[in-house]
Amino acid sequence: MFWxxxxxxxxxVVRLLAAQLRRDIAFGILAPDTRLKIDDLRTxxxxxxxxxxxALTLLAGEGLVESQAQRGFRVASATGAxxxxxxxxxxxIEALGLExxxxxxxxxWEAGLVAARHALSRAVEAVRGDAAGEALFWDEAAAxxxxxxxxxxxxxxLIAFQERLALESxxxxxxxxxxxxxxxxxxxxxxxxxxxxxxxxxxxxxTAHLSQLFQPAAGAGEDRPxxxxxxxxxx
Amino acid sequence: MFWxxxxxxxxxVVRLLAAQLRRDIAFGILAPDTRLKIDDLRTxxxxxxxxxxxALTLLAGEGLVESQAQRGFRVASATGAxxxxxxxxxxxIEALGLExxxxxxxxxWEAGLVAARHALSRAVEAVRGDAAGEALFWDEAAAxxxxxxxxxxxxxxLIAFQERLALESxxxxxxxxxxxxxxxxxxxxxxxxxxxxxxxxxxxxxTAHLSQLFQPAAGAGEDRPxxxxxxxxxx
DNA sequence: TCGTTGAAGATTTTCAAAAATATCGAAGGT
DNA sequence: ACCTTCGATATTTTTGAAAATCTTCAACGA
Numbered sequence: 001m002f003w004x005x006x007x008x009x010x011x012x013v014v015r016l017l018a019a020q021l022r023r024d025i026a027f028g029i030l031a032p033d034t035r036l037k038i039d040d041l042r043t044x045x046x047x048x049x050x051x052x053x054x055a056l057t058l059l060a061g062e063g064l065v066e067s068q069a070q071r072g073f074r075v076a077s078a079t080g081a082x083x084x085x086x087x088x089x090x091x092x093i094e095a096l097g098l099e100x101x102x103x104x105x106x107x108x109w110e111a112g113l114v115a116a117r118h119a120l121s122r123a124v125e126a127v128r129g130d131a132a133g134e135a136l137f138w139d140e141a142a143a144x145x146x147x148x149x150x151x152x153x154x155x156x157x158l159i160a161f162q163e164r165l166a167l168e169s170x171x172x173x174x175x176x177x178x179x180x181x182x183x184x185x186x187x188x189x190x191x192x193x194x195x196x197x198x199x200x201x202x203x204x205x206x207t208a209h210l211s212q213l214f215q216p217a218a219g220a221g222e223d224r225p226x227x228x229x230x231x232x233x234x235x
Numbered sequence: 236m237f238w239x240x241x242x243x244x245x246x247x248v249v250r251l252l253a254a255q256l257r258r259d260i261a262f263g264i265l266a267p268d269t270r271l272k273i274d275d276l277r278t279x280x281x282x283x284x285x286x287x288x289x290a291l292t293l294l295a296g297e298g299l300v301e302s303q304a305q306r307g308f309r310v311a312s313a314t315g316a317x318x319x320x321x322x323x324x325x326x327x328i329e330a331l332g333l334e335x336x337x338x339x340x341x342x343x344w345e346a347g348l349v350a351a352r353h354a355l356s357r358a359v360e361a362v363r364g365d366a367a368g369e370a371l372f373w374d375e376a377a378a379x380x381x382x383x384x385x386x387x388x389x390x391x392x393l394i395a396f397q398e399r400l401a402l403e404s405x406x407x408x409x410x411x412x413x414x415x416x417x418x419x420x421x422x423x424x425x426x427x428x429x430x431x432x433x434x435x436x437x438x439x440x441x442t443a444h445l446s447q448l449f450q451p452a453a454g455a456g457e458d459r460p461x462x463x464x465x466x467x468x469x470x
Numbered sequence: 471t472c473g474t475t476g477a478a479g480a481t482t483t484t485c486a487a488a489a490a491t492a493t494c495g496a497a498g499g500t
Numbered sequence: 501a502c503c504t505t506c507g508a509t510a511t512t513t514t515t516g517a518a519a520a521t522c523t524t525c526a527a528c529g530a
Contacts, residue, residue: 011304011305012304012305012482012483013482013483013484014292014482014483015304037510037511037512038511038512039511047483047484048483048484048485049484049485050285050288050483050484051482051483051484053285053289053512053513054288054289054292057249057289057292057293057296058292058296060296061292061293061295061296061297062296063392063395069246069247069250069512069513070246070247070490070491070492070511070512070513071491071492071511071512072492072511072512072513085390085391085392086392088390089390089392089393089396092331096327155320155323155324156320157298157320157321157324157400157403158324160298161324161396165392168392247512247513247514248513248514249513249514272480272481273480273481274480282514282515283514283515283516284515284516285514285515285516286513286514286515288481288482304481304482305480305481305482305521305522305523306480306481306522306523307480307481307482
C-alpha cells in the first residue's frame with residue numbers, strides 16, 4: 001500500500017489501524033455501541049481483514065471496544081455509570097501514583113511537571129478560542145500532564161492503569177469540551193493548587209486537590225442528566 | 236478440527252489457545268522471556284498462524300506476554316521487581332475494592348464470601364498433601380476468594396484491574412507453592428482475620444489485614460533473594 | 471578496527487475461500 | 501392474533517499459502 005515503508009508514524013499496520021480507530025472513537029465519529037463490521041471498516045480505512053481483527057482485539061483489551069464471541073465487535077458503550085466509574089478510579093489511581101511519585105521526587109521530575117503544566121495552560125488558552133480545532137491538542141496536553149504526575153511512581157502497572165483510564169475517559173472529555181461543559185477556569189485553578197502542593201512536598205494537599213479534579217463539576221450549580229452518554233457523532 | 240462445535244469449553248479458537256497459553260505460562264512450562272515463535276507454537280498446540288497472533292495480542296493486553304513490533308512475542312519477564320510491583324498494587328486495589336464492597340454489603344455477598352473462604356480452606360488442606368497435583372485447584376480457589384472480596388464493589392474497572400493483577404501473580408504464586416515458600420498457616424490465619432472483620436463490618440481492620448496478605452513473608456525471618464524470578468520450568 | 475553489504479531466517483501482511491454461526495423474515499400451527 | 505419452526509441471507513471465524521518487510525549476522529572492503 002502507498003504508505004508502506006513509512007515507519008515514522010506507526011511501526012505496524014495493526015498499530016496504525018488501532019490508532020485510527022482509537023482517535024475516531026475518542027472523537028465520537030464511531031459512536032458508542034456502533035457495530036464494527038470488518039468489511040465496512042475495510043472500505044473506510046483500508047487494510048486487510050486479519051489486520052483489523054488484530055487491531056480490534058487490541059482495542060478490546062484497552063476497553064474501547066467490546067467483543068462478543070461469534071457476534072463481532074462493538075464500540076464500547078458510554079453510559080453515565082461508566083463515566084462515574086472512570087472518574088472514581090482515576091481519582092484513586094492518580095492520587096496513589098502522585099503519592100508514590102512524590103516519595104521519589106527529584107529535580108528532573110519537577111521540571112517535567114512544570115513543563116507539562118505550562119503546555120497544558122497554553123493548550124487551554126488555545127482551546128478557549130477554537131474548541132473543535134484545538135481539541136486534539138488540548139486533550140494530548142491534558143493527558144501529558146496527568147501522565148507526568150504519576151510518571152515518577154516507579155510502578156509500571158500503576159502507570160499502565162492510569163494510561164488505560166485516561167484513554168477511556170478521552171471520549172467523555174472531548175464530548176464535554178465540544179458541548180461546552182468544561183469549566184476551564186476551575187480546572188486550571190485546581191491544577192495550580194496541585195502543582196503548588198507538589199512543589200511544597202505536601203502529599204495530602206496534592207492528592208486531595210488532584211482528586212477534586214475528577215469530581216463532577218465541583219462548585220458549579222449544574223446537575224448532570226442521568227445518562228450523559230456521548231451523543232452520536234457525525235457520519 | 237476435531238473439537239469443533241464444542242462451545243462448552245471455550246467459544247472460539249482464539250480464546251481456547253489463549254487459555255492454554257495462559258495455563259502453561261502460569262505453571263512455568265513456558266518460562267519467562269521465552270521467545271514465542273508462532274510456527275513452534277502451532278506444532279505444539281495446533282491452530283492456525285492467525286489464530287495464534289490474535290491469541291498472543293490478547294495475552295499481550297493482559298500483560299502475560301510482551302510484543303515487540305517486527306520482533307515477535309516473548310513471555311513476559313518475571314523479576315523480583317515485577318513481583319513487588321504486583322503485590323503492592325494488589326494490596327491497594329483489593330483493599331479499595333473491599334472497602335467499596337463493604338459499602339454495599341448484603342447477605343448474598345457475605346454468603347458467597349464465606350463459601351469462597353471455605354472452599355479455599357479445603358483447597359489449602361488438599362495442597363498440603365499434594366502440592367503439585369492440587370496446585371491448579373488451590374490456585375483457582377484462592378483466585379475465587381480474592382475475586383469475591385471485590386465482587387460487590389460495583390466498579391467494573393476495579394474488578395478488571397483486580398483480575399488482571401491476580402492473573403499476573405499466578406506464575407509467582409504457583410512457583411512459590413512448588414518450591415514450598417508458601418506459609419499456609421499464616422495465610423489462613425490472615426484470611427480468617429479478614430473474614431471476621433468483614434462480618435463485623437470493620438472496614439479498617441478488614442483492609443489492613445487484607446493488605447497484610449500481600450506483604451512478602453511478614454513475620455517470618457527469611458529474607459528474599461534479589462531476583463526471585465521464576466525458575467525455568469520443564470520442557 | 472569500523473562500517474557496509476548481502477544472504478538467511480523470522481515476522482508481518484495480504485489475498486482468497488471455506489466452515490461455522492447468527493440474524494431475519496416467512497410459513498405454519500395453536 | 502401470537503408463538504414456534506424453518507430456511508435464506510449476512511456476518512463472523514478460521515484456514516492455507518504466498519508476498520512483502522524487517523532483523524540478524526557473518527563476510528567483505530576501506
